[in-house]
Each structure stands twice: as C-alpha cells, then as structure tokens.
C-alpha cells in the first residue's frame with residue numbers, strides 16, 4: 001500500500017525527501033561552522049561568514065521547498081488512497097461489499113487514509129531530523145572518535161529499549177485501528193437509527209451507555225495504552241541522551257589536552273540534536289499508526305473480491321433467457337442456518353410481463369439479485385440465446401437490466417444517460433407521475449431529492465425508464481404508492497414497457513393486478529413455481 005503510494009507520488013516524494021535531507025545536512029553544517037567560527041582566529045573569519053550566509057540562505061530555501069511540496073504530497077497521497085479505495089469498492093462484487101460492511105468502507109476512505117496521508121506530511125520532518133542526528137554524529141566522529149563510539153553505544157541501548165516498547169505499542173495501535181472500524185458501525189446507527197433513538201428514551205440511553213460509550217471507551221483505552229508505551233519509549237530515549245551528554249562531558253573534563261573546540265562542539269551538537277531527536281521520536285509513533293492504517297486498507301483491498309472483466313461486447317438484447325439449475329445460499333453464522341434457493345429452472349421470452357409473488361423472506365429478492373447477475377450463483381447458470389454466461393461475462397450480462405430494488409439509491413444526477421432529448425423525456429415522465437410541481441431534471445440533475453419515499457421511488461422509476469434497457473426488474477415498486485399511482489404503474493407503465501418490446505419482472509403483493517401479467521411465478525421458501533394466470537381479477541394469496 002505505502003509502496004504503491006510512493007510509486008504514484010514518486011516525483012513529489014523524491015523532491016520532498018531530497019530537499020529535507022539536504023536541509024538536515026545544511027543545518028548540521030551550520031552548527032559545525034558556528035563551532036569553527038567560535039574557535040577561529042579573527043583573520044580567518046571573513047570567508048567563514050560568507051559560507052555561513054550561503055548555507056543559511058540555502059537552508060531556509062530548502063526548508064520552505066520541502067514544506068511546500070510535502071503539503072502537496074500529503075493531499076495527493078490522500079487523494080490517491082481515496083480514489084484507489086473508491087475504485088476498488090465500486091468494482092467489487094456486491095456480496096463481497098456487503099460482507100465488508102459500509103462502516104469499514106467509510107473508515108478506510110476517511111480515518112485510515114488520513115493517517116497514511118499524515119505520515120507523508122510528517123516525512124520531511126522525519127528525514128530532516130534524521131539527517132541532523134546523523135550529521136551531528138558524523139561531526140562528533142570527526143571531533144573525537146572515542147566520544148563517537150560512546151555516542152553509538154548510547155544510541156544502541158536507547159534505540160533497543162525504544163524498539164521493544166514500540167513493538168508493543170504498535171500492537172495496541174493496530175487493535176485500536178480495528179476497534180475504530182467497529183465504532184464507525186455505531187456512528188452509522190446514530191444517523192440511520194435516529195428516529196428509533198429519538199422516540200425511545202431507554203433505547204437511546206442503553207445505546208449510548210452500553211453500546212456507543214463502551215466502544216469509545218475501548219478505543220480510548222487501546223489508544224492511551226499505545227500512546228503511553230510510546231511516551232515511555234520516548235522518555236527512555238531522552239534519558240539515554242542525557243546519559244550520553246553527562247558521560248561525554250565528564251570524560252572530556254578529565255582530558256588535559258586542548259579540548260575547548262571539542263567541548264564547545266559537543267555542547268552545541270547536544271543542544272542542537274535534542275529537539276530533532278524528540279521530534280523524531282514523536283514522529284515514529286505516527287509512522288507506525290500510518291503503517292497500521294495502510295495495513296488495514298491493504299487487507300480490506302485484498303478481501304474485496306473484484307468483478308471479473310473481459311473484453312466481450314456488452315449484452316444489450318436477447319430473445320430468450322434460460323435459467324438452468326440456478327441456486328444461491330446465505331449462511332447465517334449466528335443461528336448456523338442456511339437459506340437456499342432450490343435449483344431454479346425457468347425460460348423467459350423477450351417482451352413477457354412476469355409477476356413474482358411470495359411471502360416475506362421466501363427468496364424473491366435473492367432470486368432477482370442472482371438472476372440479474374448481482375450475486376454470482378452457487379450452482380447452475382444462465383443462458384442468453386444459446387450463450388452460457390460465465391463469471392467473466394457477468395458484468396456484461398448485468399447491462400441487460402434496469403432495476404428498482406426496495407433499497408434503491410437515487411443519485412442526484414442522471415449518470416451516463418444525460419442529454420437534452422432524454423432530459424425532455426424524463427421531464428415528461430415526471431409530469432406523468434405527477435411530480436412536476438416538486439422536481440424537474442435540469443442540466444442532467446434533479447432539482448431536488450427532498451421528497452417522500454414514495455415520490456423518490458417514482459423518480460427512481462424515471463431513471464430506470466431513461467436507461468432504456470432490455471429487461472426491467474421492479475422489486476415491490478408499488479408498495480409505497482397510493483392507489484392512483486399503483487393503477488398508473490400496473491395498467492399503463494408496465495404494459496407500455498412490454499409494448500416497446502421490454503421484458504419486465506415485477507415482484508409484487510398487489511393481487512388486484514395479477515390478471516395483468518403474462519405469467520405468474522410464486523416463490524415459497526426458496527422454491528420457485530409457475531402459477532396459471534387467470535385473466536380476470538382474482539386473489540391467489
């Protein structure tokens with residue numbers, strides 16, 4: 001994940017990294033130069049001041065450059081992650097998306113991608129300070145190799161303790177990243193369950209105290225534990241620096257040679273190194289958090305099964321559809337039960353108007369999803385005019401369908417079908433559905449979506465009409481409509497569609513209109529059968 005990101009942002013990444021490294025080196029060179037100036041004869045100073053001015057100006061310019069580019073890098077990295085995750089989600093199989101859940105998807109798109117982007121933003125800081133520390137050590141080695149060895153030993157002890165603590169802290173941070181995904185599920189419930197929570201005080205109370213607060217508390221505990229360990233590690237790092245400073249000064253004070261330049265050099269470097277070391281130690285936990293988030297995003301991407309694509313032409317019409325031994329099942333882990341569609345065999349001719357009836361939970365929607373290719377069948381297959389639809393052709397097969405499911409989503413604009421002629425056609429349909437006082441299509445978008453559920457469903461129907469596909473599938477479309485629109489739907493709109501050669505499958509409970517169908521199918525506990533249609537009003541319920 002991070003590798004992919006670096007690849008995508010490589011020029012900015014390289015520019016930031018290079019300017020940060022150079023800035024770090026120039027900073028240390030300036031400190032070394034200051035030490036030289038302090039300990040130089042006055043006749044050697046002019047040239048050193050010129051060097052000083054050159055280094056100071058280049059340092060400031062490089063620092064500015066690195067900060068400006070890193071800001072762009074941070075935004076670009078977030079944009080890259082977000083569009084990458086969004087693209088993967090959009091091209092994932094529906095079942096796979098449903099398994100992952102909306103909360104995890106949102107969490108990856110927001111919080112986790114932000115953490116990775118923040119790491120990128122901190123990168124120049126880490127590199128600059130790493131260079132300052134390394135450069136300081138280099139200068140120390142040049143000043144006195146024995147003190148340098150002592151510095152290395154201290155650094156080794158300091159970083160060994162730090163790494164051990166960090167590994168523990170990383171575990172806590174990773175756990176926190178998972179808990180955060182769970183918390184997002186509850187955040188969704190706050191919005192989606194707002195009515196239920198507002199209407200019931202005790203439900204609201206229990207949700208707040210037993211569900212939400214507990215999840216927040218658990219996340220807080222893990223994060224605090226992770227951060228405490230990091231701070232402990234940072235303190236150990238700080239202690240090792242002071243031990244180093246004390247030990248070195250003690251050693252140098254015992255050396256009777258001319259140690260003024262070495263003493264002042266070390267004093268300057270100690271003071272100069274302290275802040276970069278602290279900044280680095282603080283930046284490292286953020287880098288680990290970014291790593292944990294990048295891992296969460298990468299795992300999420302691996303778990304998302306992608307729709308298979310092939311180069312075959314889109315299927316946009318048919319004469320006959322054969323469904324052969326088609327089945328699909330859901331496993332319910334909690335109850336250890338399976339709901340399965342019994343192998344379904346059915347032949348559908350173009351232009352037929354088919355009603356599908358059956359009790360709640362009998363499998364009508366599941367059948368519609370498998371039949372329209374949204375779910376891959378566990379067994380069996382679909383044949384379109386003698387062509388078997390294999391998995392790689394499923395996406396092309398789906399292009400036959402225009403649907404309005406019960407949990408339809410109404411986009412704020414007409415996607416992929418916007419043009420003036422269609423817009424006019426859409427507005428005519430809106431008028432026919434008596435929505436023209438409320439909404440219109442303008443510049444390819446709906447003027448509003450602030451409508452009742454039934455009205456929104458009518459707009460979804462308009463969108464489906466404009467898509468002009470060969471097969472229309474309506475899942476209880478009329479359930480939220482008043483009697484007048486039910487009548488328009490069953491007696492005008494559906495016959496109009498079949499008159500245009502469209503094939504229509506309507507999932508319905510409206511027995512008043514069963515006589516309008518060419519064929520009547522009934523689903524019972526996953527088993528599909530055909531019922532004879534009596535061409536007059538009757539009830540089969």
Ligand SMILES: Nc1ncnc2c1ncn2[C@@H]1O[C@H](COP(=O)(O)OP(=O)(O)OP(=O)(O)O)[C@@H](O)[C@H]1O
Nearest residue numbers: 098330331339358359360361362363364365366367
């Ligand atoms: N996303 C899902 N995950 C697991 N099981 C599911 C899922 N959706 C449906 N089921 C199971 O499949 C069975 C059939 O559901 P389906 O939605 O197909 O019924 P339906 O006939 O359309 O019902 P309704 O008339 O209430 O819409 C249900 O009993 C349910 O247990």
